[in-house]
Amino acid sequence: MKTINEINQKIKDGDTVVVTASEMTEIVAEYGPREAAREVDVVTTGTFGAMCSSGAFLNFGHSDPPIKMSRTYLNGVEAYSGLAAVDAYIGAAQPNRDPEIGLDYGGAHVIEDLIKGEEIELLAEAYGTDCYPLKHIRTSITLDKLNQAVMVNPRNCYQNYAVATNSTDEILYTYMGTLLPDFGNVTYSSAGELSPLINDPYFQTIGFGTKVFLCGTEGYIVGEGTQHSTDVERRHGVPTTSAGTLMVKGDMKKMDPEFLKAATMPKYGPTLYVGVGVPIPVLNEDIAASTGISDEDIICKVVDYGVPRRERPVIKETNYKELKSGKIEIDGVEVPTSPLSSLKRARRIAEELKKWIEEGEFILTSPVYRLPSRGYTVRPLEIRKPSIMVRELESKPVIVTHPDENIKDVARKLVENNINHIPVVDEKGILQGIVTSWDIADAIAKGKTRLQDVMTRKVIIAREDEPVEVVARRIDKYDISGLPIVDSNNRVKGIITAEDISRLVGKRDKGGESI
Amino acid sequence: MKAWLRFLPSIIGKAIISEAIKKHNIEFNILRAHITPRGGKMLVDISGPEERESIKFIEEQGIEVNPIIRVVKKDKDKCIDCGACISLCPVKAINMEKDWSVEIDDQVCIGCGFCAKSCPTKSIILFE
Numbered sequence: 247m248k249t250i251n252e253i254n255q256k257i258k259d260g261d262t263v264v265v266t267a268s269e270m271t272e273i274v275a276e277y278g279p280r281e282a283a284r285e286v287d288v289v290t291t292g293t294f295g296a297m298c299s300s301g302a303f304l305n306f307g308h309s310d311p312p313i314k315m316s317r318t319y320l321n322g323v324e325a326y327s328g329l330a331a332v333d334a335y336i337g338a339a340q341p342n343r344d345p346e347i348g349l350d351y352g353g354a355h356v357i358e359d360l361i362k363g364e365e366i367e368l369l370a371e372a373y374g375t376d377c378y379p380l381k382h383i384r385t386s387i388t389l390d391k392l393n394q395a396v397m398v399n400p401r402n403c404y405q406n407y408a409v410a411t412n413s414t415d416e417i418l419y420t421y422m423g424t425l426l427p428d429f430g431n432v433t434y435s436s437a438g439e440l441s442p443l444i445n446d447p448y449f450q451t452i453g454f455g456t457k458v459f460l461c462g463t464e465g466y467i468v469g470e471g472t473q474h475s476t477d478v479e480r481r482h483g484v485p486t487t488s489a490g491t492l493m494v495k496g497d498m499k500k501m502d503p504e505f506l507k508a509a510t511m512p513k514y515g516p517t518l519y520v521g522v523g524v525p526i527p528v529l530n531e532d533i534a535a536s537t538g539i540s541d542e543d544i545i546c547k548v549v550d551y552g553v554p555r556r557e558r559p560v561i562k563e564t565n566y567k568e569l570k571s572g573k574i575e576i577d578g579v580e581v582p583t584s585p586l587s588s589l590k591r592a593r594r595i596a597e598e599l600k601k602w603i604e605e606g607e608f609i610l611t612s613p614v615y616r617l618p619s620r621g622y623t624v625r626p627l628e629i630r631k632p633s634i635m636v637r638e639l640e641s642k643p644v645i646v647t648h649p650d651e652n653i654k655d656v657a658r659k660l661v662e663n664n665i666n667h668i669p670v671v672d673e674k675g676i677l678q679g680i681v682t683s684w685d686i687a688d689a690i691a692k693g694k695t696r697l698q699d700v701m702t703r704k705v706i707i708a709r710e711d712e713p714v715e716v717v718a719r720r721i722d723k724y725d726i727s728g729l730p731i732v733d734s735n736n737r738v739k740g741i742i743t744a745e746d747i748s749r750l751v752g753k754r755d756k757g758g759e760s761i
Numbered sequence: 762m763k764a765w766l767r768f769l770p771s772i773i774g775k776a777i778i779s780e781a782i783k784k785h786n787i788e789f790n791i792l793r794a795h796i797t798p799r800g801g802k803m804l805v806d807i808s809g810p811e812e813r814e815s816i817k818f819i820e821e822q823g824i825e826v827n828p829i830i831r832v833v834k835k836d837k838d839k840c841i842d843c844g845a846c847i848s849l850c851p852v853k854a855i856n857m858e859k860d861w862s863v864e865i866d867d868q869v870c871i872g873c874g875f876c877a878k879s880c881p882t883k884s885i886i887l888f889e
Contacts (some may be wrong), residue, residue, distance in 0.1 A: 294841070296881065423845045431848035507841050509881035517881070519841060572847070572857060582848035590842040590861035614867040 247530040250612045253287045256701050258608055264288045264603045266596040267526075267537060269441045283534035288603055288610065291442040292459070292523040292595030295435050296509060298402035298421065299472065300518045301337040301496055302357055305393040305664035306368065308332055309385075314378035317369040319389075320356045322347060327370075328413030331378055335398075338508075338518035351664045354508035354515025357397070360389045361461075362503045395498035397461070399469035403522050405443035406546055409434040409569065411561060411576065414552035415704075419513035423505025423586055425551055429561075429576045430546060432583045437592040438566030442524035443490045446538045447483045451526050452492075453613025458524030459599040460494055462502025464608070467524075468495045469617075476622040481545040483536065486563070490617060494522065505595065521591060523599040527610055541566035548576070556626060633713035634750070636731055636742065644730075646671045646742045649678055649698050656697060657686050667741055669730040670701050675737045677730060679703045707732050708742050718747045762812060763792070763832060765889075767825040773800065777822045778809035784818060791830045792871040793828050804829075804872055830886050832872040840884035877884035 256262040263286050265273060270289045273280045304325065306315075314331040317324065322342045325334035340353035359366060370383040389395055410422035410433045418425040423433045438444070446452050456467040471491030478485045506543030528534050542698050546569075548561040570589070573580045603606035646669045647656050659668060660683050670679040681703035689700040706724050708717040708731045721729065721744050728743035773796065782789055785883060787809035794803040821828050828882075842863045848853045854869035855876060865876075865885070877885040 296843075423881070424849055424875075426849065433845070433848065507882060509843075510883075511881055513878050519843070519881075582850075582853075584846070584848040585844040585857075588843045588861075589842045593861065748795075 247283060248287070248527070249529065250527050250610050253527050253596060254609050256287055257367075257603055260604075261426055262287045262603065263401035264290060266593070267291045267445050267599055268593065268596070269536075270445075270537045271439050271479070271540045274534060275540070279531045281537060282538060283528055284530040286528045286534065288600075289445060289526045289528060289537040290459075290523055290596045290599040290603070291445050291508045291526065292521070292592040292597075292599065293403060293437040293441050293587060294505070294519055294521045294591035294595060295437070296421070296511065296517040297399060297402045297520045298339040298397040298515075300357075300397070300520055301335055301353060302360075302395055302397045304334050304336060304395050306332040306334070306370075306387060307391070307393050307704065308522050309380060309383060310420065311380045312378045313370060313372045313380035313383055314375055315340050315372055315383070317371040319343060319369040320366050321351065322367075323351070323353050325353070325356075333711045339515055341370075341515055349510050349513070349515045352508075352510070353517035354516045357498070357505060357518060358506060358508040360395060361498055361506060363389060380691045389499055392499075396492070396495060397465070397498050397501070398468070398495045398663055399471075399520065401473055402494050402520055403442050403471070403492045403524075404436070405441070405447070406485045406544065407434070407436050407488045408549040408558075409546050409564060410551045411548055411581070411708055412552045412559075413550045416421070418551055420512070420551050421511055421514050421517070422551060424512055424582060429579070429581055432569070432574055432576075432581050433586050434546070434566075434569050434583065435586045436543055436544075436566065437587055437589060438570065439539055440589070440592045440596055442443075442522060442526075443492070444484050444539065444544060446524075446526050446533065447480070447485065447490075447536060448619040449490065449617040450533055450536075451613070451616075452524060455611055455614040455617035456524065457608070457611040458494065458525070459505075459595055459602070459608075460496035460501070461498075461521050462505035462598075463496055463500035465494050465496030465745045466611075467492050467613070467617075469493045470622075473624050474618070474622050476618060476620050482543045484539060484544055486545045488545055490619075492522070492524075492617075507593070519588070521595050523595040525599060525603060525608070525610055541570060548574070554719075555713075630671060633715060635710070636708050636712050636714060636717060637710040639714070639731075639740070639742060639746065639750075640756045644669065644738055646675070646738060647681070647697065648672070649701070651697050653686060653689050653695050653697060653700065655682060657683075657690075660686065665741075667728045667730075667743070669705075669738045669741065670697065671738050677705060677707065677732055677738050680705045680730060682727075705730065707736075709734075714747060714750060717742060721747065723754050725739050762808065762816070762828055763804065763806050764816075764826050764828045766805055766819070767827065768801050768803075769823065770800045772823045773798065775822065775827060777819060777824060780822075781806070781815045781818050785809075785815035787815045788812050789815075790871075793873070804832075806871070829888060831867055832870045833865055833867055833877075833888070834886045835863070836884040838888055839882050841882055843881060845879060845881055846885065849875050849879055851875070 325336040338354040374381045412425035471493045507519040549558045731740040790806040792804040
């Protein structure tokens with residue numbers, strides 16, 4: 247039907263027809279893909295989302311005397327320097343080395359500040375060689391002073407992504423934002439019908455060398471991104487979960503801070519909001535149909551982030567029309583949604599790229615090769631020593647008590663068994679609460695006699711089918727010394743203490759047998 | 762009207778608010794409270810036909826009433842309209858507008874601060 251060269255000629259002649267992916271959805275719905283393919287030359291897409299796998303290569307230039315930097319810190323954020331003397335790679339997700347600052351100012355913030363023209367402190371350490379004698383540098387840099395500042399993002403623009411929610415009774419802080427307990431909210435990150443790789447799901451036009459909008463300037467796709475996958479479940483041709491990804495590159499010196507933003511996901515870490523827009527040449531009817539996809543036809547899965555495992559349970563399916571309405575239904579209850587990626591800026595990016603093409607400033611490129619559209623799956627990392635499950639722990643017969651038991655008797659149980667925690671259970675053995683020796687001491691000091699008035703009812707628990715590491719994290723998070731192990735019916739099966747875990751870790755470190 | 766009420770330790774034992782509610786036709790909603798033996802402060806929302814009279818009464822009883830003009834504000838330069846805050850608001854004070862901008866309704870906001878803590882770009886300012 248059409249070729250990229252023909253479209254480029256039209257761009258140069260100033261009579262090309264460019265529409266955004268949202269506009270294309272309406273056009274295809276009204277006139278059908280055949281007519282749309284005849285009329286429209288280019289569809290512009292856009293996304294402005296948190297993309298942790300981003301970063302930049304910086305070349306600082308040589309000092310006199312020269313230095314071979316082996317460690318570099320930019321405003322306190324370490325950049326990887328295992329490259330030649332004065333090259334470094336600053337990763338967006340790197341936290342600050344100052345624990346006081348920690349997650350609040352990381353690699354992403356350095357990148358944003360550089361682009362804004364701010365002065366950045368550079369600290370470099372070296373071991374010293376005959377050709378590079380200097381061992382220490384403290385100076386400041388700006389973007390202008392650098393020889394090169396090249397953004398190279400190994401994984402951007404996920405083609406669709408999981409939608410997050412939380413079944414547990416605790417607040418979770420994740421890369422998908424803050425997740426409220428008991429399915430209290432839902433977060434999603436894809437821009438839906440505007441998202442670049444959703445509009446060309448089999449990469450008919452996108453590949454190595456495709457020129458794109460990247461943070462306000464021209465950038466290039468330099469291949470498929472890491473974790474690129476293709477062999478996944480699809481609906482209307484579009485993956486229902488994370489699949490294809492892009493590796494992109496662009497010159498930071500030409501970027502516009504309006505289309506890039508450093509952020510910190512609370513208690514998770516720094517990340518970079520990256521603005522990407524991919525132009526899709528409408529070469530044929532097939533591509534017109536793909537770019538015509540609507541939010542309603544893009545299916546995605548709501549996943550329970552309350553399960554901190556590689557395979558998280560799917561709660562239900564939804565689509566971007568529902569998600570963008572601000573609420574979805576889970577178990578008959580309306581749950582509010584949050585986009586996480588900026589849909590407003592995604593739309594602006596698609597509009598901006600449209601303008602560039604219309605004004606003849608942006609010519610399309612033919613990719614050297616197309617991104618692979620089959621044969622790719624994401625391999626897991628198998629841990630040589632598999633995680634030990636809570637169930638496998640050696641557990642002594644558990645000592646329990648009942649809500650109506652006398653405080654004195656409970657105190658005796660603690661002392662006789664030399665323990666600090668007693669789960670409180672009902673007659674069926676189902677967990678009701680927990681008391682610690684401290685609670686008992688406190689009760690005696692305050693003259694309380696009934697266990698019911700003393701016990702903690704909201705108990706942090708360990709489930710039998712959880713890896714020990716997950717429980718260790720929970721002990722850390724809540725700063726507690728022990729927690730009861732329960733089965734799927736909340737029946738108490740044992741108790742696990744911080745000591746048990748450290749003993750276990752100690753054994754494993756020594757290479758001994760696991761318990 | 763939203764206001765910070767400040768108490769001196771000398772009146773901490775008095776049931777001034779309940780008296781104000783009995784005396785005057787008002788709705789009284791406590792949004793935040795921090796009370797210690799050394800005094801305290803409360804963020805409240807007072808409304809109803811006798812709002813003015815009730816405030817006068819509360820002041821006469823020795824509580825300092827500092828009306829607040831704003832509870833919360835979005836820093837327009839920093840906010841990227843990602844909407845992470847929207848689903849976290851317990852009173853639906855944060856909404857996505859038609860053009861996908863995020864707006865916070867100061868009138869509805871109760872100042873719980875959960876959005877501010879969870880904002881990836883720290884763009885939400887709470888007024889104390």
